[in-house]
Amino acid sequence: MNQLNQIAKTWVGGLGMYQPGKPIEEVARELGLGDPAGIIKLASNENALGPSPHAIEAMRAAAGAMHIYPDGDNFQLRQALAAKLHVGANQVFVGHGSNEIIQLLGHVFLDETTNIVVSEHAFIVYQLVAALYRTPVIHVPMRDFRHDLSAMAKAITPQTRLVFIANPNNPTGTMVDGRELDAFMKDVPAHTAVVLDEAYIELLPPERQPDTLRYVRENRNVFVLRTFSKTYGLAGLRIGYALAPAEGVNLLHRVRQPFNINAMAQAAALAALADDEFVEQTRTIIADGLREVCAALDVMGLTYVPSVANFILVKVGNGRKVFEALQRRKVIARPVDVYQLPEYIRITIGTPEENRAMLAALRAVMAGRECGV
Amino acid sequence: MSTPRDDLICRHVRSLHGYVPGEQPRIPGLIKLNTNENPYPPSPAVLRAIAGTVEAQARLYPDPVSLALRTRIAALHGVSVDQVFAANGSDEVLALCTRAFVEDQGVIGCFDPSYSLYPILAGIRPARVETVPLTADYGWNMPEGYRAALFYLTNPNAPTSLQFPKEKIRAFCAAFPGVVLIDEAYADFAPWNCMDLASAFPNVLVSRSLSKSYSLAGLRAGYVVGAKPLIDALFTIKDSYNVNAVTQAAALAAIDDQAHMKANCARIIATRERIATALRQRGYTVYASATNFLWARPPAGHAADAVFRHLREHKVLIRYFPGEKTGDCIRVTIGTDEQMDAFLAALPA
Numbered sequence: 001m002n003q004l005n006q007i008a009k010t011w012v013g014g015l016g017m018y019q020p021g022k023p024i025e026e027v028a029r030e031l032g033l034g035d036p037a038g039i040i041k042l043a044s045n046e047n048a049l050g051p052s053p054h055a056i057e058a059m060r061a062a063a064g065a066m067h068i069y070p071d072g073d074n075f076q077l078r079q080a081l082a083a084k085l086h087v088g089a090n091q092v093f094v095g096h097g098s099n100e101i102i103q104l105l106g107h108v109f110l111d112e113t114t115n116i117v118v119s120e121h122a123f124i125v126y127q128l129v130a131a132l133y134r135t136p137v138i139h140v141p142m143r144d145f146r147h148d149l150s151a152m153a154k155a156i157t158p159q160t161r162l163v164f165i166a167n168p169n170n171p172t173g174t175m176v177d178g179r180e181l182d183a184f185m186k187d188v189p190a191h192t193a194v195v196l197d198e199a200y201i202e203l204l205p206p207e208r209q210p211d212t213l214r215y216v217r218e219n220r221n222v223f224v225l226r227t228f229s230k231t232y233g234l235a236g237l238r239i240g241y242a243l244a245p246a247e248g249v250n251l252l253h254r255v256r257q258p259f260n261i262n263a264m265a266q267a268a269a270l271a272a273l274a275d276d277e278f279v280e281q282t283r284t285i286i287a288d289g290l291r292e293v294c295a296a297l298d299v300m301g302l303t304y305v306p307s308v309a310n311f312i313l314v315k316v317g318n319g320r321k322v323f324e325a326l327q328r329r330k331v332i333a334r335p336v337d338v339y340q341l342p343e344y345i346r347i348t349i350g351t352p353e354e355n356r357a358m359l360a361a362l363r364a365v366m367a368g369r370e371c372g373v
Numbered sequence: 374m375s376t377p378r379d380d381l382i383c384r385h386v387r388s389l390h391g392y393v394p395g396e397q398p399r400i401p402g403l404i405k406l407n408t409n410e411n412p413y414p415p416s417p418a419v420l421r422a423i424a425g426t427v428e429a430q431a432r433l434y435p436d437p438v439s440l441a442l443r444t445r446i447a448a449l450h451g452v453s454v455d456q457v458f459a460a461n462g463s464d465e466v467l468a469l470c471t472r473a474f475v476e477d478q479g480v481i482g483c484f485d486p487s488y489s490l491y492p493i494l495a496g497i498r499p500a501r502v503e504t505v506p507l508t509a510d511y512g513w514n515m516p517e518g519y520r521a522a523l524f525y526l527t528n529p530n531a532p533t534s535l536q537f538p539k540e541k542i543r544a545f546c547a548a549f550p551g552v553v554l555i556d557e558a559y560a561d562f563a564p565w566n567c568m569d570l571a572s573a574f575p576n577v578l579v580s581r582s583l584s585k586s587y588s589l590a591g592l593r594a595g596y597v598v599g600a601k602p603l604i605d606a607l608f609t610i611k612d613s614y615n616v617n618a619v620t621q622a623a624a625l626a627a628i629d630d631q632a633h634m635k636a637n638c639a640r641i642i643a644t645r646e647r648i649a650t651a652l653r654q655r656g657y658t659v660y661a662s663a664t665n666f667l668w669a670r671p672p673a674g675h676a677a678d679a680v681f682r683h684l685r686e687h688k689v690l691i692r693y694f695p696g697e698k699t700g701d702c703i704r705v706t707i708g709t710d711e712q713m714d715a716f717l718a719a720l721p722a
Contacts, residue, residue: 023436041433050432059427059619063420066623067411067588096461100612107497125613132472132610233432236618238461255497257464258490263591264423264619268431 022332033330040357042348043332045170045200045311047233049285049351051268052278055234058271059264070263077270081241084273090246091216093253096260098199098225098240102129102164105195105223107255109161110135117155117163119147121172121339123197126164145172145305145313149180153187163188166197167210171336171346173307178210185215185222193221193248199240200309202231202279203286208308219245228265230310231282232272237265286310289349296359300366311348314362319345322365329361400688404715406706407692408590409531409559409666413637413709415588416630419623426622435618438608442616442625446596449628450568456598458607459624461615463558463582463595464490466607467525470578471498473606474552475522482521486511486532486698488556491525506698507533511660511668513541522551528567529559532694532704534662536563546574552603555579558595561586561638562645563663571598578603585665586638587627593617594624641665645707651717666706677703680721687719 022043028036050056074094082089095101102125110116110133117138118126127137138160140152147165156163165184168175176184181196188194196212215222227240239261242252272278293312297304305313313336316322323335323345334346347358414420439459447454460466471494475481481495485504495502503521508514511533526545529536546553557579560566571579578599584590594616597607616624627634649659649667656672671680680703681693692704705716 023434025436044434046434047432050428056427056431059431060424062591063423063427064414066419066423066591067414069408069410069584069590070593096612097614099614103612229434235434235614236426236431238435238614238617257462257468259462259464259593262461262593262617262620264427265617268427 027327027332039330040354041332042350042358043334045230045348046235047282049233049282051233052272052275054275055268055272058267062264062267070259070261070266072258074261074266077266080270080273085213087213087216087243091243091249093242093249094261095240097238098227101225101242104252104255106133108251114161115159117152117160123166123170124338146174147176149176149184153184156192160192162193162195164195168200168309171313171339172305173309173311173313175308181210195223197225199227200230203283203310204308213243216243223248228269228272231279234268234272237268239265239269286349289355293355300363311346313344313346315343316345317343319343325365326361331358331361402688404689404712406708406716407690409585409706410590411585411588413588415627416633418626418630422622422626423619426619430618435614435621437614439616439621442621445625445628450598452572452598455601456604458597458604459616460595462593463580466580466595466597468494469607469610470523470554471495472610475500479522481523483525487527488531511535513537515545520550524553525556526553527556529563529663532668534660534664534666534668536663542567546570546577553577558582559585559664562665575600583624583627587634589627592620592623594620641707644710644713648713666704668702668704670702677701683721684719689716689719
């Protein structure tokens with residue numbers, strides 16, 4: 001027998017793994033549903049419209065140069081983001097999805113002597129990353145499914161290095177506004193950095209997006225995270241970014257891989273960023289979809305948490321069972337029991353056709369009591 | 374405004390410097406022989422796979438465990454799929470190993486000279502690097518009873534282009550108490566490799582890159598083969614979606630077309646041997662390369678850094694590594710025959 005358990009680091013065996021939304025092919029295989037084309041995936045908050053056509057075009061054009069290393073400096077993309085968002089190019093860090101940036105933040109700030117503060121139903125990756133660095137997590141209860149920022153500020157201890165605020169939050173779909181954030185930022189002590197994870201922020205009309213980049217320009221202890229996975233429809237390419245004071249960006253550079261972003265993702269992101277029309281189309285299809293889905297849920301008598309993002313948290317009774325019953329009807333939603341929300345499922349807003357098919361399946365599942373709810 | 378506070382940063386991070394990649398300048402007409410890229414395009418099947426993926430798959434999160442790609446890699450090497458980990462470039466494998474197999478304050482080893490990324494990866498962790506100096510001719514020089522938690526063994530080695538004797542490698546794997554990561558980024562250009570050791574020993578991982586032989590540097594594709602418990606540990610700590618969808622599809626298509634890859638490698642090897650001979654005729658000491666680059670010492674009267682600068686002025690970019698062990702040599706990537714003729718013509722007389 002080998003000694004691998006002795007070789008591996010003692011704490012690795014105890015780690016949990018992130019459970020992503022199920023891929024379509026996997027569900028088709030598991031349930032013997034045959035053609036994956038008939039399955040509707042509303043599990044991972046992907047963009048129903050796909051990427052911008054300009055991004056697809058840019059990827060096709062880039063395909064001929066894949067034997068050359070990517071630009072490890074992400075020069076063009078950082079320049080474009082800086083110009084669009086009115087920050088310095090040295091305040092922009094490009095990551096392999098914002099997920100990588102969350103890990104890199106752990107590398108820079110966390111160890112077993114520190115802690116992080118998050119909301120009880122916050123995006124789960126924060127606590128998984130904390131576990132990687134053996135860092136304790138302080139959970140703060142939410143209020144009406146929203147971050148209770150004053151309670152979070154009070155929860156900060158002398159050991160707190162990072163506070164994670166997903167805004168809007170996944171899986172609740174709720175957000176805090178600029179006024180609340182301003183008040184919170186005043187309460188955060190100098191030994192703590194605030195991570196504002198704005199993965200879904202571009203889905204809001206610009207006037208409803210809190211001006212968090214002001215904190216970056218004011219040189220505060222802040223990292224604002226954004227992604228091309230949601231509004232820009234590029235989840236498959238793995239590309240996101242952080243906006244932070246130059247000192248914070250430099251720290252992330254020190255712990256990253258030299259070529260962390262592939263050349264295809266750089267080309268696609270650059271083209272997607274310039275396509276404001278596509279972002280507007282996405283906002284419209286999500287807003288219309290949310291309205292239609294909520295109206296139907298009202299008719300069905302189901303309660304839900306009002307959402308500003310491209311998904312909705314619906315109270316169904318036994319979330320795990322309803323998830324499984326929906327899956328048998330070729331609709332993949334997301335159970336959220338790992339978020340301490342066992343009575344709920346989270347459903348991504350898709351195209352109008354996908355939404356209607358989802359609603360029909362949900363109606364049948366709930367009416368048929370096929371899952372003992 | 375707040376004052377920056379260094380004390381918030383983990384101690385080992387404060388003193389770090391990032392990796393310095395080869396330059397990627399955009400000078401018209403420049404011949405780039407500095408980052409060991411393949412001058413020939415990937416298989417046409419790769420381009421078809423990319424075209425198919427960008428439209429249909431870009432909006433969806435990629436398969437988090439790269440199952441189809443890993444299944445194909447497993448078939449290629451005759452191992453089971455749970456012995457394969459697919460990565461965002463083999464650099465990701467190297468980095469994950471520092472976190473999976475080395476405790477804080479543990480020791481990470483590598484040869485000197487070797488791939489310049491290793492000490493940087495080790496520095497990202499609160500770990501100590503202990504380099505093992507090679508002989509003056511860059512040969513195997515492992516001290517008896519050498520111990521570390523992790524050893525990066527590059528075979529063929531970079532930037533020296535040489536392979537170590539296989540029996541030395543095998544004996545080391547058997548005796549070493551920690552994990553041996555055999556980095557085979559250049560193995561497809563070499564007469565033999567160490568993939569069999571990944572199945573022969575419980576503490577050996579063999580990593581491969583698709584950047585060089587398969588012409589996919591831009592897409593960041595690499596993988597590692599080894600015993601299941603080691604592979605499981607890498608899965609436990611990896612980023613949730615570590616390989617993007619386009620790369621998964623392109624890498625699968627590239628590995629499927631072995632004939633294309635082997636033909637490209639054969640062309641590069643033929644060019645390599647021709648240029649090695651030409652350099653020797655000019656008085657250079659050229660090491661017997663098992664890679665897609667040459668490691669060469671200029672003749673007396675020509676300093677390596679002066680050769681590097683002279684070539685750059687003539688629009689040919691090669692790589693120069695300053696330092697006691699590497700500063701008297703140049704590293705030249707093998708490009709097309711045309712590019713290499715331009716390189717020879719641009720050499721100082």
